[in-house]
Amino acid sequence: MTRTSDLNALLSAQRIARESREMYELQDHRANVEATIRSTFPGANPTIRYGGSKAKDTMIKESYDLDIIVYAQHDDNILGNTLPEIYENIARALASDYYIEPKTAALRLFAKNNGQRGDRLYIDIVPGRFVDGTRGDAYLHQNDGQKSCLKTNLQVHIDHIKNSGLIDALKLGKLMRVRHDLDIKQFALDLLIIELLRGKRATSLDSQFTHILERLASGTNLPVIEDPANPSGNDLSHLLNSSVLSELRTVASTMLNQSENYGWGAAFGEAELTGPARVAVITSAAENVDAPTQPWAQR
Amino acid sequence: MRRHNHGPRDKPRRWWATKPDIYDEVQRALAAQPFLRLQERGDHLLAKGRFVVRDKDVDLDSFTLRIHFPPNYPSGLPVVELTGDRIPTSPDRHVNTDRSACLYVPEEWLARRPNDRFETFLNIPVRNFLLGQLYYEKYKTFPPTGERAHYGAGLVEAYADVLSVSDKVRPLYYWLRILSSPSTKGHWLCPCRSGKIIRHCCREEVSAKQEATPVWLARRMKRQIEMELIRTKRGKFRDDV
Numbered sequence: 001m002t003r004t005s006d007l008n009a010l011l012s013a014q015r016i017a018r019e020s021r022e023m024y025e026l027q028d029h030r031a032n033v034e035a036t037i038r039s040t041f042p043g044a045n046p047t048i049r050y051g052g053s054k055a056k057d058t059m060i061k062e063s064y065d066l067d068i069i070v071y072a073q074h075d076d077n078i079l080g081n082t083l084p085e086i087y088e089n090i091a092r093a094l095a096s097d098y099y100i101e102p103k104t105a106a107l108r109l110f111a112k113n114n115g116q117r118g119d120r121l122y123i124d125i126v127p128g129r130f131v132d133g134t135r136g137d138a139y140l141h142q143n144d145g146q147k148s149c150l151k152t153n154l155q156v157h158i159d160h161i162k163n164s165g166l167i168d169a170l171k172l173g174k175l176m177r178v179r180h181d182l183d184i185k186q187f188a189l190d191l192l193i194i195e196l197l198r199g200k201r202a203t204s205l206d207s208q209f210t211h212i213l214e215r216l217a218s219g220t221n222l223p224v225i226e227d228p229a230n231p232s233g234n235d236l237s238h239l240l241n242s243s244v245l246s247e248l249r250t251v252a253s254t255m256l257n258q259s260e261n262y263g264w265g266a267a268f269g270e271a272e273l274t275g276p277a278r279v280a281v282i283t284s285a286a287e288n289v290d291a292p293t294q295p296w297a298q299r
Numbered sequence: 300m301r302r303h304n305h306g307p308r309d310k311p312r313r314w315w316a317t318k319p320d321i322y323d324e325v326q327r328a329l330a331a332q333p334f335l336r337l338q339e340r341g342d343h344l345l346a347k348g349r350f351v352v353r354d355k356d357v358d359l360d361s362f363t364l365r366i367h368f369p370p371n372y373p374s375g376l377p378v379v380e381l382t383g384d385r386i387p388t389s390p391d392r393h394v395n396t397d398r399s400a401c402l403y404v405p406e407e408w409l410a411r412r413p414n415d416r417f418e419t420f421l422n423i424p425v426r427n428f429l430l431g432q433l434y435y436e437k438y439k440t441f442p443p444t445g446e447r448a449h450y451g452a453g454l455v456e457a458y459a460d461v462l463s464v465s466d467k468v469r470p471l472y473y474w475l476r477i478l479s480s481p482s483t484k485g486h487w488l489c490p491c492r493s494g495k496i497i498r499h500c501c502r503e504e505v506s507a508k509q510e511a512t513p514v515w516l517a518r519r520m521k522r523q524i525e526m527e528l529i530r531t532k533r534g535k536f537r538d539d540v
Contacts, residue, residue, distance in 0.1 A: 062383070062384075119387075119388070120384075178363070178383070179349060179363060180334060180348050180349060180363075181347050181348055181349075181363050181364075181365065181382050243338075247336070247338070250336050251334075251336070251348070254333050254334060257333075258333065266358070269334060269349045269351065269361035270361075271358065271359060271360045271361075272357055272358040272359070273357060273359065278359065279437055281354055281357060281359060282354075282359055282360075282430070282433045282434060282437065283434065283437070283438075284354075285354035285359065285430055286430045286431060286433065286434035286442040286444070287434075287442050287443055287444070289426075289427050289430065289442075289444060290423075291413070291423045291427075292427065292444035292445070293402060293403045293408065293423060293424045293427045293428070293444075294403060294404075294407075294444070294445050294446050294447045294457070295393035295400075295401055295402060295403065295427075295428055295431060295441070295446050295447065296393060296401045296402075296403060296404045296446070296447040296449075296453045296454075296457070297390035297391075297393055297395070297401050297447075297449040297450060297453065298395050298399075298401050298450070299450045299451075299527070299530055
């Protein structure tokens with residue numbers, strides 16, 4: 001196998017089929033969210049659609065969070081008069097079915113378990129309001145950002161990612177972020193990868209990803225990232241602060257080293273063995289540990 | 300993260316600045332795990348990334364996790380937080396609701412660990428736990444090396460094993476009361492429940508257990524049993540816990 005086919009094998013293991021259990025569950029929740037909002041606010045006509053990785057085609061099995069945007073029309077006050085009101089009202093409407101955890105601009109849904117937080121459902125609701133009748137730019141309420149209101153444009157973000165022609169490299173970047181528990185925001189990593197691969201769209205996936213890691217490991221002359229929906233208004237420099245860059249540098253160096261010595265599988269933490277050989281070694285190792293310890297369950 | 304498993308005494312914060320030898324030992328231990336890296340977060344130090352489960356130099360699999368060092372490390376035990384979704388949050392998988400891995404009954408590990416080196420922590424309880432999870436993924440049960448019962452019953456099992464005494468709550472608690480005391484009086488009732496006083500009964504056994512069990516550990520076990528009884532709203536002991 002070539003190094004590019006190794007990377008493609010990693011990606012194909014991360015594909016989520018349309019008919020998969022995960023997708024059916026997400027679609028069910030999306031339908032429930034939409035029905036709840038429309039029935040709680042009759043007369044309102046919010047735009048409810050997929051955002052995030054689902055809309056950008058960058059979903060991977062190990063991180064399939066679903067963003068659902070709920071934007072009030074610019075002249076519609078039924079969902080709320082102000083952005084904080086829209087945010088609060090949507091949270092209140094969904095609280096009957098879900099446990100809600102407020103994030104910076106989104107509402108994260110968890111299953112409700114006797115009124116308490118249950119399992120994570122991998123769904124974030126992003127409330128907002130369109131700026132005007134063109135249904136392009138929108139304002140989002142921000143809980144703890146530098147500004148209490150953020151201007152953005154979902155379609156511009158989607159187009160920026162989809163038209164980059166770098167979907168596979170972006171998915172690998174996402175896999176790297178998840179597998180190595182990187183602090184960088186996915187949005188910032190996507191923008192950084194697109195900038196790093198400017199002019200390298202036609203090269204192989206192996207060259208692309210090696211180039212990304214080399215640049216990150218060097219840590220110098222990294223491009224500045226800009227919000228494509230609001231380049232002058234949204235300052236993203238804080239998303240690439242020194243601690244984030246230092247972590248990227250460390251992980252990229254280790255991954256480069258591992259990929260050169262043991263291949264891409266090792267760099268992404270894949271198991272060395274597969275099939276019955278792997279099961280046999282796991283069974284023997286687990287049954288014959290030198291110093292057994294017994295796991296417990298704390299209340 | 301849970302705070303229950305600190306060691307016997309408080310230590311100054313930012314231990315890694317005041318104890319460079321221990322910090323060096325942690326770094327040396329991490330050299331065997333290339334994808335785990337140290338990160339300072341204010342007064343908190345953690346190791347984060349992927350932990351590779353190995354057997355005889357073969358990488359069997361890897362898991363995303365964070366290891367949080369307590370302020371009183373190394374007397375306090377690190378806490379392992381599972382950051383990936385691969386292992387579900389469930390008492391049956393020994394994962395607490397805050398995603399911390401329940402590697403062991405902490406007092407049992409404190410009593411039996413060969414040393415307080417970070418390398419030992421990685422190679423024994425962390426590796427055993429993840430190896431057990433790999434085994435569970437295949438067989439839907441944990442390996443024959445076993446697991447503790449959930450909650451209070453697991454505490455009682457573990458403490459009874461550590462002290463080699465009955466696994467009934469009342470006699471175990473009486474043992475812990477005796478061992479928590481810096482000095483034992485010979486006229487106290489014998490913990491074997493014979494009705495005799497210690498001086499005329501199991502004096503040697505009591506002395507041997509006192510030798511083997513530090514007072515701070517016995518006090519800690521006693522406190523955990525008391526807290527468990529409060530949590531379960533049992534005002535009195537029952538021998539069927």
